Amino acid sequence: MLTAYNEQQILFLPYQYTREDLKKIRKEMQFYCPQCQQHVQLKIGQYNIPHFAHPANNRCDQLFSEGESKLHLAGKKQLFEWLKQWEHFVTLEPYLSNLAQRPDILVTKGQQQIAIEFQCSAISHEKWSARTAGYQQHHIQPLWLFQLPKSKHFLQGIHRITIPPIWQKTMIPTKYGLSYIMLYDAVQAQFIYVTNLLPVHGHTFIGKVQELPLQQQHFPFYEPRSITQAEFYQYWQLYKQYCSQFVYRRLAYSKAGVQDPFLRSCYELQFSLTAMPDYIGIPLKDAEVMSMFSSEWQIFYHYFCHQLQVLPHELNDDNIQLFLTTYHMEMTNQALNIIQNYRAILEKEYLKRGNIPNFYQEVYNYLQLS
Template sequence: MLLALNEQRQLFHPYQYTRETLQRYRPHMKFYCPQCQQPVQLKIGKYNTPHFAHNANSNCVQLFSEGESKLHLQGKIQLFEWLKGLGHTVKLEPYLPELSQRPDMLVTRQQKQFALEFQCSTISHEKWQLRTSGYEKNSIQALWLFQTPQRKQSSLGIQKIFISPIMQKTITTTASGLPYLVTYDAKTSRFIYWTNLLHVHGYTFIGKVQEIATHKQHFPFYEPKSITKDEFHRYWQLYKKLCRQFTYQRLLHSKKGMQDTFLRSSYELHFSLTAMPDYVGVPVKTAEAIPMSPLEWQTILHHFCRDLQLLPHELSDNEVRSFLIQQNVEVTDQAMQAIKNYGMVLAKSYEKNDRFPDIYEQVYTHLFAIATIY
C-alpha cells in the first residue's frame, strides 16, 4: 500500500520523499495500517516504489493490497498526481467501511463520486462484478482503467485488437453510440484509447488506437469522434480479410465435411468459399451477442431464409428465435437485435438493387455515420 498513518495519526505518503530521506526516517518513525491500525513496515528497496506492508503475523483482513507490482504502484501515483493537478478532490487508497472496499482512488467531482481502479494484474469476473456492484449500490461510479497491454504500447492507428473478456466488460459508449475503451500505460504516462470498436469474433476487434499524454487528459475522459468514411474503408478491408481467413481455417480444420452447417449452407447457396458475397460477413451492432463469426451465422441465415422463401428483414420474431435455437445460440434481446440489424442493413441496400451493391455504404451509416461529435 502507498500510505500509512504515522505516530501522530497523519497520513504519510512515502513516494513524496527521496529514498535517502526515507532511510533516515525509518529508524525513528512508526507506521500503522489505516484500516486495522496494526504496525506496518516501510519498504524502500533500490528499485520498487517505496510502500508499506503488513507484518507476516498480521490479522488484517487484507483489504489493502499486498505484493503489488512496481508498475501498479507507479501507475497509481501517476494517476493520483494527475487528478490532483486537475484540481479534483481525490483520495488515494481510501478505506470505505460501509462497503468493506478500498478503491485505488476516490474522486469527487461536482458532488459525484468515482471509484477509479487501476488494474495491472488479472482479475476474475466474479471479483470484478462484486467490487463494481458494491460501488454502484452506494452511488459511486466505478471506473476501471487497465494497464495497456504492452503489445499495443507503440502501435497506433486502425488495426486488429485483442480484448480480453474482462476488459470487454469495461467497454463504454459515447452519447452517440460509439463503443470505446480507455487504458493507461504507466510506463509512458499515456492514456491509450481504443476507439470505434468493431467486434469481429471472440476476443478480436477492429479499432482505431490513439494516445493522449497525461498533461492533456481531462477527467472524466474525452469521448472519441467517429471515424471518417475514408477510414472506414480500411476497416472494411481488414474485416473482409479476417472473414477470408475464417473461411480458410474452417476449410482446413473442419472435421465434419458437408455435415458442417456453414460449409453445407455455402454449397447449397452456391457461395464461392474463395470469394464470398459482400453481403455476408457484415458487421452489425450487437453481433457480439451471437458467439459465431458473422460470416458463419449470416450464411446459415440466408439458407434458413431460402427454405422459408423470405428475406432476412421479413423474418418474424418467432422465426428469428427458431433460427437462434437451431444454432444453439442463447435467445437474448441482443442476439435478436443483431439479426434484425442485419436484415435492416440488407433491406436498405435491397431497395436499390437486388444484388446489394450498396452494402458498404449502408454498413458505414449503420455503424458510424450517426456518431459524428466528440
C-alpha cells in the same frame, strides 16, 4: 501502499520527500495502517519506490493486498499527482469502511464519487464483479484502468485486436452505443485508448489504438471521436479479410466435408466460397453475443429464407425466432435485434433496385463507429 498515519494521525505521503529525508523520518516516527491501525514499516529500497508494508504474517493483508509491484505503486503515484490539479477532492488509498473496500484513488466531484482502480495484476471475474458491485451499491462510479501487459504491444493505428474477457467488462459506452477501453501505461506515463471497437468473433475486435501522454489528458477523461469514412475503409478491409480466412479454414479443416451445414448451404445457394456476396459477412453492433461468426449465421439466414421461399428482407419476426431456434442460437432480445438490423440493411439495398448495391456505405452509415 503509499499512505499511513503517524502518531498524530496525520496522513503521510512518502513521495513528497527524498530518500534521504525518508530515512531520517523513519528513525523518528512510527507509522500505522489506516485500515487496521497496526504498525507498518516504511520501506526505502533502491528498486521499488518508497512505500509502507505490514510486517510478515499480518492479517490486514486479507483486506488490503501487500506485495504491490513497482509498476502499481508508480502508476498510483502518477495518477494521484495528476488528478490533484483538477480542483476536485482526491484521496489516495482511502478505506471505505461502509463497504470494506479500498480503491487506489477516490475522486469527489460535487456530489459524484469515482473510484479509480489501477489494475496491474490478473483479477478473477468474481473479485472484479464483487468490487464493482460494492461501489455501485453505494453510488460510487468505478473506473478500472488496466496496465498494458508487456506481452501486449498495441501500436497506434487500426488493427485486429484480441481483448481479454475482463477488459471487455470494463468497456466504457458512448452515446452511439459503441464502446471503448482506456488503459494506463505507468512505464510511459500515458493512456492507451482502444476505441471504435467493432466485434469480429469471440474475443477478436477491430479497433483504433491511440496514445495520450498523461499531461495531455483531461479530467473528466476525453472521449473518442467517430472514425472517418477513410478509416472505416480499413475496418471493412480487415473485416473482409477475416471473413475470407473463416471460409478458408472451414473448407480446409471441416471433417464433415460437403455435409458441413455451412458448406452445404453455400453449395445449395450457389455461393462461391472464394467470392462471397457483399451481403455475407456484414458487421453488426453487439454481434459478440452471437455464438457464430457473421459469415456463418448470415449464410444460414439466407438458406433458411430460401427454404421458406421468402426474400431475406421479408422474413417476419416470428420466423426470425424460428431461425434462431433451428440453428441452436440463444434466443435473446439482443440476438433478435441484431438479425432485425441485418434484415433492415438488406431491405434498404433491395429497395434501391436499379442502383448498384452499396453495402459498404450502408454498413458505414449504420455503424458510425464512435
